[in-house]
Amino acid sequence: MSLEDIDKPLSTEDETAQTKNGFLALVSKLVFEENLPVRFMYKTVPAHLNDTGWRMFTGYETPEFLENEAINLLPVKLEKMTELDASLTELVEFNAGTVWERTPESEGWERVYDFKIPAEQVDVEITNDVDDFKH
Template sequence: MSLEDIDNPLSKEDETAQTKNGFLVLVSKLVFEDKLPVRFMYKTVPAHLNDTGWRLFTGYETPEFLEDELSNLLPVAVEKMIRLDPSLTELLEFNAGTVWERTPGSEGWERVYDFKIPADRVEVEITNDVDEFKH
């Protein structure tokens, strides 16, 4: 299936129109340590200027593995990932909120619409008490 065949009300141009920032993707270390292919990926809002927002996984990561993001997700240059897997080239152009998967034995990537992209947890304290507000 090509990207043009995807049933999507938005055009590819609409789906790739975000300003491009960053040059790094976070990749599961299983891709490198176990030599497994990327089979699942999503784009979140970038965490910093060098981040594209893309998170790439093999599909074999456990919840415990994913909880230790600092140890188990490696920052890798987009160009390196494209050299390892040229099928990522078009996909990495898509906007935040995009999710893709390819199942073993499938011909290519398929768009996923029912996956909820994890959001970073941010603790915020809110007060209406002017005396508690710190400048």
């Protein structure tokens, strides 16, 4: 990549050309329990082979709700989500690092550039003590 290329915006092809894996998205249970539309979504690096990396929310989730992902985020086939809301179809083609939102008063989706996608927390213990290593 040359210096001239750095300031050029990516084409849609560049932003959708990554290898596609998985078929599941993690979706807020509020979408189904409260019959609310997806209004905020982002794509992270997939957590496993079945995962697309997409995380979809209604916008009404509280921090406490989001803390308990195992209960409040449901694995749903991406195909089912695009059947429920056709406006998701083009968006789910984008690469990891992409964030989208639509406010209740807006007509469509807008790209978000200032949201920091959460990284999965991994507890790692670091030591330089050779006696701490197990054989």
